[in-house]
Amino acid sequence: MKKLIEQILKFGVVGIIATVIDFGVLYILSQPLGLDPVLSAGISFCVSLVFNYAASMRYVFTHREDMSRSREFVIFLVLSLIGLAINEAIMAAGVAVLGNSALAVMGTKVLATAIVMVWNFVSRKKWLDAGDAQ
Structure with missing residues (x-):
């Protein structure tokens, strides 16, 4: 832990x-x-x-020996783009529901950032991290 x-x-x-x-x-x-x-x-x-x-x-994260650096970067990029899509979807939904006042936009961005941060960590740990294997 x-x-x-x-x-x-x-x-x-x-x-x-x-x-x-x-x-x-x-x-x-x-x-x-x-x-x-x-x-x-x-x-x-x-x-x-x-x-x-x-x-x-x-x-x-620890590099996985069974994965090339170029493949690692492509997976990292794809996971990041999914995170960007999640961010954009949350921002669009937040603005649609709450409006586009500064408070609504920033509040929505805080929520989006928190959710995407969890996505980024969990997905990178799952698909890119060798863990304790090394």
Whole structure:
């Protein structure tokens, strides 16, 4: 149980850093550089995803010897895109039900983030982590 708690804490730290990178790149590209916000969000998501993959597979999860790094990254990407879809579905539902006031949007985003965080950890642990095998 101690190892699982330690792994969850490491996952949280990596997630916080990835979020800062995502928001930072989005801001720099869309504000000072004036790029389209939607394009900027796509780029920032990709930059954050690459960091998240590298940090997660180095510090949080143990590489499975029966899986190539390229396959590992593809699975990581697919799981992340499913998380993004879950986030978008929750955001759309929240805005439809609660409206688009700042409080409604941010409250919905907190819920979406919590649910996607659980999805990301559980799915990555199941499909990518070698666990105690090493």
